[in-house]
Amino acid sequence: MESGEELFGSVYQRGDVIFQQGEIGDKMYIIQSGAVVISRQQGEREVILALREKGDFFGEMALFEEEQRFATATAIRQTRLLSLTQASLFDKVQH
Numbered sequence: 001m002e003s004g005e006e007l008f009g010s011v012y013q014r015g016d017v018i019f020q021q022g023e024i025g026d027k028m029y030i031i032q033s034g035a036v037v038i039s040r041q042q043g044e045r046e047v048i049l050a051l052r053e054k055g056d057f058f059g060e061m062a063l064f065e066e067e068q069r070f071a072t073a074t075a076i077r078q079t080r081l082l083s084l085t086q087a088s089l090f091d092k093v094q095h
Helices: 004-008 086-094
Strands: 010-012 017-019 027-033 035-042 045-053 072-075 079-085
Touching: 027 035, 035 079, 079 086
Parallel strands: none
Antiparallel strands: 010 079, 017 072, 027 079, 035 045, 035 072
8 A cells, every 4th residue: 555655745845855965765756846956065065966846856766776875855945746665666667
């Protein structure tokens, strides 16, 4: 049975960190509404790598490699995200 988060997504407010550079990832995200900035800390500087908006996805490498996140994902306005784990993604592909 799918959880409410997998069915309807989760809402993040402006400034909420979805995941942090260096964390071990276990989910990818699909943006249902809103926007997310992907950034990376390089020394003392924060470097913006990408802006993702409705219909985009990010964090997908976490489903295939058990490594640390390469970057930080932060909501830049109210954002609804659908998260997928490796198991839920493969289940959906099989059906």
